[in-house]
Amino acid sequence: MKRIGLLAVIAGLGASAVVGAPSMGTPVKKVCGDGLTLRISSSTAAQGNLLTVEVSGAKGNQEIAAEWDGRSIPLWRETPASATLHSLLAVDLEKPPGKYEWKLSWAGPDGNPVVCSQAITVRAGKFSTERLSVENQYVQPDPEQQKRAEADQKKMRAIYDTVTPEVFWKGKFELPLKGVTKGSNFGRRRVLNGEARSPHTGVDFPAAAGTPVYAAQAGKVALAENLYYSGNTVVIDHGYGIYTLYAHLSEIDVHAGDAVEGAAVIGKVGATGRVTGPHLHWGLTIDHARVNALQIVQRRP
Ligand SMILES: [Zn+2]
CATH class of the missing domain: 2.60.40.1930 (Macroglobulin (MG2) domain)
Structure with missing residues (x-):
């Protein structure tokens, strides 16, 4: 039942939703x-x-x-x-x-x-540039906030440096929201409050605060806590260097170390961290490379 629904969601992904669609090379x-x-x-x-x-x-x-x-x-x-x-x-x-x-x-x-x-x-990818206004503390953090952001970054690096030699996933990866098929903004170069910042590494899905967020596949929770820029954040280790990230949650429903099944509820959509409103930011990192998460629902790893 659930699987049929999700397949319909994947089939419904129009070309326009697939930012940076797979290359058509030989x-x-x-x-x-x-x-x-x-x-x-x-x-x-x-x-x-x-x-x-x-x-x-x-x-x-x-x-x-x-x-x-x-x-x-x-x-x-x-x-x-x-x-x-x-x-x-x-x-x-x-x-x-x-x-x-x-x-x-x-x-x-x-x-x-x-x-x-x-x-x-x-x-080269074809990425547009967007200009956004966010709270100034997220563009010019004070020394303490800066220290926190750096500690978060260090923690994330340690996670991505870890390759768990185990296949936790079973079959295809699936979208992290039900009924929301259009994600966008991957790779966008960003100007925040007039200042150039690092590119947008995830896919943003519009959704109301409180909407349940599902694990894209089975895995082990590598991180479940509040980070300075990404707010309430969950990172799932799917094994062999494949990680998905879910950010800006209003609520986290898992703990670091938990084993999760595919499509398990891991939290709820929110607007925590550096945001302009409630949405789900979904990231995919494989062997340290930040790639378009929509592509993993289109192929079996
Ligand atoms: Zn985002």
Whole structure:
């Protein structure tokens, strides 16, 4: 019943709602040797986009490592003995356009390392600029507020530095609100009270204060507390470096460390932190890259 409803919601996502829709580049299929084949959903991606990666032909317990632009990236199997490994290639919304390498490496039959790599072209995203007026304390925080914001940032960095080697999700990711299908503002460059600030890293959904907010997938609550800019905030660890964030809540209904099921109520829509009114801010961070959360409901990780 619930699943049917959510599928309808996903099907109802018009193209206009999908800010920074998946790139339409050419899918990559590369024969890597030792029986391994690398598939990437596209050879190009715009800033803030998500590509899927599949490596087939692996031996049951074969160890294969992946890197994206020099950074180690997790690969996972859906069942322990599966010959297929999966990964997500996430392009941060501020990654400078250019060519970057996605690289696989493993030990060959003689024990020497073997490498198979693919260049991925990152294109500039098309992000508009918005000018907003917010309470001045959120543009020019006093020293104490500044200290708090920095401590929040440190805490978030420690969370995103943690890769839990476990698949907590089951099937597709789903939207965090029921009946609200249009999210916007991802990647927008922002001018707040006349001053340039960092880009908008999430998707904003309009909703009345008190509307229930659902976990986009099963996972473990990594953070559930009030932060200076994002107000009452929940971060869920879905495993293998995939995190969703829910901000500006009026109420938080979970605790850090809780295991949550997909579509569990985690809080209510509110207007806490730096906002112009009640809405849900939904973020997706994968391997430290801030990407458009709407894209994960369109694909299976
Ligand atoms: Zn927002």
